[in-house]
Every structure is written in C-alpha cells, then in structure tokens.
Amino acid sequence: MSILLDDVAFSYNLPKKDGRFIFEHVHAEFSPGHFYAVMGPSGSGKTTLMKLMSMELSPSAGAIHYDDKDITALSRQTLLQTRISRIYQDYLLVPYLSARDNVLLAAEILGKGRTSQDKDRAEELLHTVGLDTELWNQEVLSLSGGEQQRVAIARAIIRDTPVLLADEPTGSLDDENTMKIAQLLRDIAHERNRVVIACTHDIECARLADDILSIRNRGLVSLREEDNHA
C-alpha cells in the first residue's frame, strides 16, 4: 500500500498564529517496502504530518491517498483498523495493564477477539523489542520511559497493518536500543513489504532509513532525491 500526499496544505488556524500554514503544496509518495525517516526542527510539523496521515487532522487543501483511494472516503476507525498503526510520542499505554496485555489489547481490538496465537506473538514481539521477560507482566506504569516506548512499539507492530507511523520511536532509548529499534523498523518495511514512516531527531536512526525527508519551507524534501540531483 502506497501513500500519496497530493498538494497538501494545512494550517491550525489559531487566532494567535494568524492562519500561518504548517504545510503548503506538499507532494510526497511513500512506497511499500521502504523505511522513511522524517526529520525537522521542533515545531516544524512532524507530529502534524503523522496526524494528517492518520486522519486526526484534515488537510486545509490537497488530498491524501492510500493506494489511490482518497483518505476522506474512509472513516478514521476503518483507517486505524485496516491500514495504519501508530507509535505515539507519549506512548499512550493503558497504565494499569501489563506490558503483555497492552500489546494484546491492540491485537484484540484489531482482530475483534483474542486468539491463542496472539499471546505467543505478543511475547515474541516484546522479546524482539528488547523488553526483559520479567517485565512482561508488570504494569506499564512501573516501567521506565524506554521500556514503555518498547511496549508501544511492540503494540504497534502486532497490529501488522500495511502502514506503520512512528512518532519519535527512539526518543527515550539509549544508542544500542535505538539501533536495534531502527533496524527492526527497517526489517518490517523490507521483509513484510510495509510502509514505515518514522519522525525522528535521531540521526543514527535516520541513517538506517531508505529515504530521509526533511521538513523545510512548509514542504517535504527528500534528501535522497537532493543527493541524486547533486
């Protein structure tokens, strides 16, 4: 499943911001089997881009297409259930559930029920993201920021949707785990033929991406294309 941003513009239209546009005339295409890193300074609109692609926000102009289908033709619930998974900057975990239950909750909502395979799959993913076994049954509230982030990543991955949107997925991780997670995201994109888009500040994480998109002048610029042009 590919994603196409076609002449997208967006403004929060807040009174204090005088209608200033965050994005204007944005053209971008995200293809399956690729891992994209979106970079930009704070406040440049990385999270806004995630929200636009997950229908949390609607573009002021232009259109977003999922496989040539306009996003507005879909309901947000359908989009979240069938096409995209998100890793949130502030994790959004249910605090009183364990790490494993948080992961299973996502699978259950998506699958409308819980299967025995889901449990094995959840444990496998928790192992993959590097969460110690003894933490699996602990309330996520008692986990550290990095550990919670890994639970959030596992929760997003178990949903196995065509698109994975990750907002600062390695923000709370050390270098070793950052690389591990970045590699995992890259593997998901390549091995499962998924679209993985990660907004990040981390250069190390971005280096593993197939393409790095930079937010400049209210638009998205592909560094790979720039290099090619250069």
Next chain:
Amino acid sequence: MRRHVKMAILSILHTLGASSIFLIVVMLGTASTLIFGAYIQSQYDAYDEAARSPFGKYDAIVSTYSPEARSILTSLEDAGKAEPIAYSSGTLVTPTFSDYVSITYTARESHIGTLLRGRYPKKDNEIIISQPLFQQLHSQLGGTITLKDASGASEEAYTIVGIAVNTTRRDEKYAIAVQRQMATSLSQTWLLDDYDDRLEPYRIQEVLTYARKIWLQHGLDGELAHRTLQYAPYIQYGVLCVGACGIILYFLSRKKALLRDYHILRALGDSRWNAARTVIIPDIILLLTGIGAGGLLGYLIFMWVREPFGHMLNQEWLLAPYNAFANTGNTILIISMLAVIVALCIIFMNKVQTRYYHHLRSRTMWWICVGIGLVLTIIFTILRQTFIFPWGHLFAMGIGGLTFSAGAVLIATVPKLHATRIIGSRLAWFKVLTNTVVFILCFHASMYTCIATLNLDFMQTRVNNVSRWISIGQLEESSVRDLKVKFPNIMNESYQFINPDITNGVPLIISAADKNCFIGASHPGEPGCEAAMTAQIRLAEPDSPAATLALKVHSEYHLKQDSVYAFVESRDDSPVKEQDIKEISPVHVDELLDGEIYPGLVLTVDSEQAKALGIKPSMYSDLLVPHFEHFTEQERIEFRAALLSHAPHSLLTESDYADFRKTVGEGLSWSFASIVLAFVLLLSVAGLTLADQEEVRRYAYISGTRQKYIYMLGMPVILPYASAVIFGTLFGRLNAMDHIPIIRQGTPWQNFGWYWTAPLLALVWIIPALALLCAQKREKQRR
C-alpha cells in the same frame, strides 16, 4: 466482553485507593440513607398510628352508643376481641410531690407510647408513668405512688414498673394502670382487635352527632402528624444530593484518566461506543456495587436492630421498613444515575481545565474523621427523633455538614495526592469549613422552609376543612388588635376564645358526662375528655352533681368566683339552656355561636365582659372567623399572610407537637435568610476555587489565554456546589411556595411556587449546559 471485564477489574485494582474509598462512601451513604429512610418511615407510620389510635387498634367511642351497640361491644369483650379503656385524671401523691395527672386504665396490658425503661404493667397494683412525670418525681423503678381519682372514688397505691414517652404527647404527665375494674366502670372507649361491621352505623351516628368534632380533630391530628415529619424526605433528598455531588466530583476527578483510556482505545481503532463502554464500566460497576452492598449492609443492620429498636421505639413501626427500603432505594438509584449522567456530560462536553487543588495532607485521618462524623450524624438524628436529646438535630446538622462536605472534598482530592503533599492543608480546612456552612444552610433552609409549609398547611387545612375556624398556636393580644385594625371586614365577625388556662385559672370540666375530666389533664383526641378539649369549660346543670363538684373544686383551690366561666352546651339533647348560665356564673357572653363546631364562650377583642371578669389574657389560642368561607380568595390570602407575619416566636421549641411548632413567620425569615446567605457563601466558594487555581491561572495568563476562560476555570467546581445549595434550598421551597404568600410592602402575593421554581431549578443545569455546548460548538467551528 472479556476485554471489558478484564479492563474493568484491572482498572478498579489499579485505582484501588480512590475506588475503594469511593465504594465505601457510596456504600455507607446508601446504608445510612436506607436506615434513615426506614427509620423516618417507621416514625411516620408510628405517628400516624398514634394519632389515629394510640393502641394501634380500632376504637369505638361508646358514650352515645345505643344499648344495641353496647351489647355488641360487651359480647366482643367476652370473646376477648375488645377491651375497655378509661381515661381519667387524679392527684398523684408522694411524700415530695402532689399534682394532677391524666390516668389511663386498661383492662389488660396495652402498649401506649414508647417504653423507655422497665416493662408494661401486668398486675392491678402496677403502673407505668411518663418520662416527664418520672423526672419530676425523682423516683425509681419499683417505687410506690398513690393516686387519688378526681371523683374521689378511689385512692390506691401503685408500684412504678416502667417509664414511657409518647411521641405525640411527650410533655404530658400521665400514668397507665392495668385496672380492669376501673376500666370497665369508667370506660367510654372500647378498643377492638378487628373492625366490626355491626358497629359501623353507630360509628357514623357518633361522627354525625355528638362526636363529630372529635373525629374531625382526630383526623387532623393524624394529618398533622404526617406533616410533622414531612420535612424528613427533604433532608433525605438534601443528603442524597450532596452525595450525588460527591459522585460528580469523583467523576470529574477521574476525567483525565477516563479520557486518556478513551483516547488510547480510539487510537488503537476501537469504536466510540466500545471505547466509552470500556472506560466507564469500572466506575459503573463500583457505583452499582456500592449501592448494592450499601443496601445489603443497611438491610442487615436494620434486620439486626429492628427487634430491640422496634420494641424500644414503637411496636407498629416494624411493619414499615420494606416500603421505605423500596422507595429510598429507588430514589438513591435515580439520583445516582442522574449524577453519573451529569458528570459524564461535563466530562465529555467541558473543554475547561478541571484541576482541583484541595490540599489535604493525611487522607487516612480525614477518612476516620468522616466515618466518625457519619456515625455521629446518624446517632444525633435518632436521638433527636426519639426526643431523648431534643437538640440532636443541631448537632446532626453541624457534624453532618462537616462530614459530608469533608467527604466530598476527600473524594475530589484522592487523585491529587501529589499536590496535597507539596502544598499543605491549611486551605483545605478553610474550604471544608466553608463547605460545611453551605451544607448547614442548605439543611437548615430545607428544614425550616418545610416547617413553614407545615404551619401554613396546619392552618389552611383547618380553614379549608372546617370552613370557618382558624387556630394558630398562640397569638399575642397586640397582634389580634393589629389584625382587627387591618382587617375590619373579617375581624368584625371574628371572636377569640379566652383560654382560661392562660389566665392563671384552673380550668374545670363541669359536666355530668365528663365529671372526671380536667382540662389540664385532658388531651385532644382522648374520648371522654372531648369537652375539655373543645369548649374548655362546659356548663353543668344547676345543683347537678357536676356543678356541685365544680364548686367544691373551685373552693378547694381558692379561686375567685368570677374566674369560673360558663360555656354553652352544644349538644342537642342537652337540657342546659342559655339562661342557665347566670345561675352558675355572672358571666354574660357577647354573643353565642350556635354552630356545630365549637360553641362556647366567645369574647370579641376589647370585650367589656372580659374586662368585667378581670380576664387579662396575654395570648389568644384560638380565633373564630365564623364566615370565613364567604370571604373572597384575595381576602383569605391576605388574612392568612397577616396571621403568618404575626405568628409569635417565643414559644417555638424543638417539639414536633402541633402546639409548639415553629411558625411560618420564622420559617420564612430563616429560609430566605438561608438562601441569601447560601448564595453569598457560594460566591465565596467560587472565589476561593478561583484563588485555588492560581497556578493554572498564572499559566493561562502567561500563555495569553483570554480572561473569560480564566474565569471558566472554576465552573466544574462551582456546578456541584451550586447544585448542593440550590437543591437543598429549592426542594424545600418547592412545596412551600404555592402556599406561602410573599408579603411585599404589607401586601401578600400569591407566588405560584411550582410555576417559577421548577424552571429556575431546571435553569441551574440548563444554563451551564448550554454555555458548555456553545463553547464546544465554537471550538469546532474554529477548527
């Protein structure tokens, strides 16, 4: 479904601290309310029973029954289905005491009033006496007293075996003896185990002729007894509303967590309905569990205590609780559900910051205090209702106010523990005390407003039922004169009974039929002394035994001749005529009322006769308005309103007895003052809340938030407080408004309470709801 259940359980366990406290509060609230409700209901019924028949049986007044009826009653007595009861009076003598008391003779052990100590008499020489009498005698159980019957027919020694108090006659000195012989010889009343259709014609005849005013009075007493406790449900509503506010506060404090869980589930692709259902289920489970467990707890406690309490308080009340449970339970359920709905509306609609800064340091100690407060509130309420401690309601109000407001604040503070640890608790004390005052005022306003209603209804009922007679506690002579000036049309045809009891005379019943009755010893509703109750003094035939006895008693007590008054006998079969009056007393009546209700001596205000008699009554107990039914509605309203404004306050006591009830005037003034003060305090609370949110306010200022949003910060807190105050006061007002005219510049205005109070009550919720809706709509439009 498994997910919902699991998340619900885990959510409850996760917030065990807050939720368990919430659970306990709901539980205790429900249980105490149920018990309170059951208790009130039982007292209500007990009053009813006591007013209709002190023995909880059918009674038959036989003084004018035909021989046929008497034979029926005799046959019933032989079959053990009827018992004679005799009311008398006499002198009770001990080495240190001698006074008149009323005496009840029964043929067998009967339950009258509430047995406080000891037991009921079983033998002929045993007696139980009232608590006031016992206190005055300084005697002990097992002590001996001597009773001299008024007729002089008997003088017997009795052993005190019990102490009783009758809730409808709690100030009265009386004694009850099991004396079959006396009961049979003196009895004019028979108590029947079951109603007997054969007696119905005689009962009807009794009502229509001789005894009709007694039956009327009897019915009114029952009605008044009902009204005496009618304020209780309002207090209950007030308590429930405060509890509902606590629930609202709980949900508001949970807003952040609920929204967080909701958004997580939505972000994971869950539907709105599923997500909302999942996050709200734990709290609903808690609420229902609290109500259910509380109901069970209340039921168990009630079942446990009803036997001893039932025996102690009133035998009849055992029948009451089940209906009370059902009614109270429904009320709790409805109010709780409304609270949840309101809370959810606020949570999902309100975009305003809802941070609470109630600063409490040690929750455990506070909860212990709240628990103790609850128990004390209940205890003081019971003590007051049983008249063991008449001032108990004041303590209950004070402690209850402190307890409920502290509880509400505690519920709100549970999730804010981190803030409480940082900031300290001084402000919390101030806030709780402020809340307490608000609650007390609500309580106070509701109660006194209802008492105001009670008094007016008391008067109106009589006016409406009797058509022509108004009785209002005790009215000062100056007030009567004012009324006469203000309402010459009405007062020109009005008369005052001169109550000898208030002129320092010893009132006597001088009648062949009622030779044993003394006014001071009689009681409304007691057959046999009805004349004493109604006409105060009745005329006896010259040279009749009754007249001889009157003169004997008169001389015995060294009374002046001119303080014996004569009244006209109303009975058709009375041989006494008007002219006979002069033969027994030099009194000339201004006018005789030949109506069927309360004929007797009536003197107009400024009566020359009264002056000639040297009667200087300071108070008028009754007021006759012979043609009240012919006056226009406006005149009636004005007159009633004027009566209200003249009602005295000096004799208003804690008693529920009709003669001592608070008057409407005081009720009105208190309730209005309470409402005004409550609103002033509400504004103070609002100000305090805004001051509390200083941190948020400062943040809002720095971030350039508009001033109006800063003011809106207090809205979520103000709403529950506003509802507490307004519910507390308006529930009481609602019933009162239709009846109590507002006096403006001396002119009474009928204000049609329901028509404007109900919309006002609705506006309490509608205006904030609309404001929030509009705010939300604007927000959407901006987006």
